[in-house]
Amino acid sequence: RKEVEQDPGPFNVPEGATVAFNCTYSNSASQSFFWYRQDCRKEPKLLMSVYSSGNEDGRFTAQLNRASQYISLLIRDSKLSDSATYLCVVNKGNTPLVFGKGTRLSVIA
Amino acid sequence: NAGVTQTPKFQVLKTGQSMTLQCAQDMNHEYMSWYRQDPGMGLRLIHYSVGAGITDQGEVPNGYNVSRSTTEDFPLRLLSAAPSQTSVYFCASSRRSTGWAFFGQGTRLTVV
Numbered sequence: 534r535k536e537v538e539q540d541p542g543p544f545n546v547p548e549g550a551t552v553a554f555n556c557t558y559s560n561s562a563s564q565s566f567f568w569y570r571q572d573c574r575k576e577p578k579l580l581m582s583v584y585s586s587g588n589e590d591g592r593f594t595a596q597l598n599r600a601s602q603y604i605s606l607l608i609r610d611s612k613l614s615d616s617a618t619y620l621c622v623v624n625k626g627n628t629p630l631v632f633g634k635g636t637r638l639s640v641i642a
Numbered sequence: 643n644a645g646v647t648q649t650p651k652f653q654v655l656k657t658g659q660s661m662t663l664q665c666a667q668d669m670n671h672e673y674m675s676w677y678r679q680d681p682g683m684g685l686r687l688i689h690y691s692v693g694a695g696i697t698d699q700g701e702v703p704n705g706y707n708v709s710r711s712t713t714e715d716f717p718l719r720l721l722s723a724a725p726s727q728t729s730v731y732f733c734a735s736s737r738r739s740t741g742w743a744f745f746g747q748g749t750r751l752t753v754v
Contacts, residue, residue, distance in 0.1 A: 541682075567741040576732055576745035577685070620685070624741040627692065629675050629700065630734075634684030 536560055537633040539621050545639045550611050554636045556604045556621030566597055568606050569620040571635065577620055580606075611640045644668050648733050648746030655723040655753045663718040663749050665733030672738045674716040675700070676708065678729040679748075685732065691716055692738070723753045 539556045546552045558566075566583035581588065583595040583604050594607040604621055621633035649664045667674065675690040677700075687700030691710040705727060707719040716735075720727060730750050736743040 565741050576748055577743075578745070579742055582741065622741055627738070629673070629687050629690045630736075630741055630743055632677075632685040634682070 535633075536631050537621055537623050539633040539636045541634060542637040543639055544636065545641055546611055547641055548611055548613060550640075551607065551609045552611055552638065553605055553607045554619055554621075554638075556606075556633055556636075558602050558604070558621075558623045558631075560623070560625060561602065562625055563602075563623045564626050565624040566604050567622040567624070567630075568593075568595055568604075569622055569632075571618045571620055573617075577632075580619070608638075611638075613640050613642060616640045646733055646735050646744050646746040648731075648749055650749060651747060652750050653752070655720070655751065657723060657725060657753060659723050661720050661723065663720075663731055663733075663751075665716045665718065665746055666714050667716075667735040667744070668714065669735060669744065670713060671735035671744075672713070673736045673743075674710065675734045675743070676706070676716070676718045677732045677734065678702065678727075679732060680729050688718065688731075720751075725753045727751065728753045 568580040569577040570580045571577040583597045587596045592609045596605045618635040618637045620635045623631045646667045672693050676688040677685040686702050689708040691697045733746040734743040
């Protein structure tokens with residue numbers, strides 16, 4: 534089983550839609566969790582951290598469920614500029630980050 | 643702020659050639675890593691370093707060497723290039739034990 538698993542998509546949604554991505558991780562020792570965004574032919578960039586209590590940043594909401602070992606990202610009111618690949622990332626502490634393969638989102642006008 | 647600087651951005655090598663991909667960061671980050679990204683494979687860790695003088699292997703280290711003589715620099719050496727090393731290479735840096743990694747712009751390498 535892969536350490537971090539994501540549905541690769543693509544998710545094709547119309548502008549204004551709400552879309553959600555899930556990610557599962559296998560190592561219960563994982564300590565911190567993140568969503569990164571990667572635009573086509575660009576480097577990944579941190580989108581937001583994921584906390585047990587959940588966190589929100591504008592139209593983006595991230596949730597963590599430690600018992601079920603999954604992480605979610607919700608995007609409300611999708612914009613064309615949200616089209617990208619979203620990477621789920623897990624950190625076990627003093628080890629390098631582990632990246633999921635990413636979920637591709639296309640927002641269509 | 644330069645952040646993480648990778649050079650070159652593009653490179654074509656012939657099979658058997660060697661080269662060094664450069665990576666430098668100006669944020670005084672302890673952690674630096676090299677990843678390769680291939681279609682359908684996601685980001686795979688090649689080598690990483692938790693501080694100057696300390697390096698370790700990642701998931702796909704074969705065919706690559708690294709060294710970390712300073713906090714700022716973390717070069718990746720391809721010893722004898724093979725077509726299987728055709729990929730996009732990313733260098734990243736972060737503070738100890740955080741997930742806030744900063745990436746360079748990537749190097750697109752083609753081995754023919």
